[in-house]
Amino acid sequence: QVHLVESGGGLVQAGGSLRLSCAASGRTFSRYVMGWFRQAPGKERDFVAAISLLGISTSYADSVKGRFTISRDNAKNTVYLQMNSLKPEDTATYYCAKSTDYYTQAHDMRKYDTWGQGTQVTVSS
16 A cells, blocks of 8 residues: 655745755555646636656646646655646646556546645746
8 A cells, every 4th residue: 555745845936946856655656657646725626737657757736737747756756746836827736646557547536546645836936
């Protein structure tokens, strides 16, 4: 069983950068697609990015393409989200998640069965 813990959130000015980390416990981390989602107050949880088992293939929401980069280090059981050129609309709680799939980089949150507690990102204008 995998347990996920996010870190790295905080307050940043528009145009700034943050790097989120998600540390996973358990020996099966490298067997699954991993994803990042975010949820703003009063809104649904939205897909941000996903990465394949070996980190070769990635997928992004249109709203973050070219600004965010997802990566993973299977030796450290950690997945990262580098966020550059942040905008106020990026303000949300960011969640790391483990997919039920070892192949598909799903955008549907129902395809993910394990979630972290979330880390808050606030971008001021």
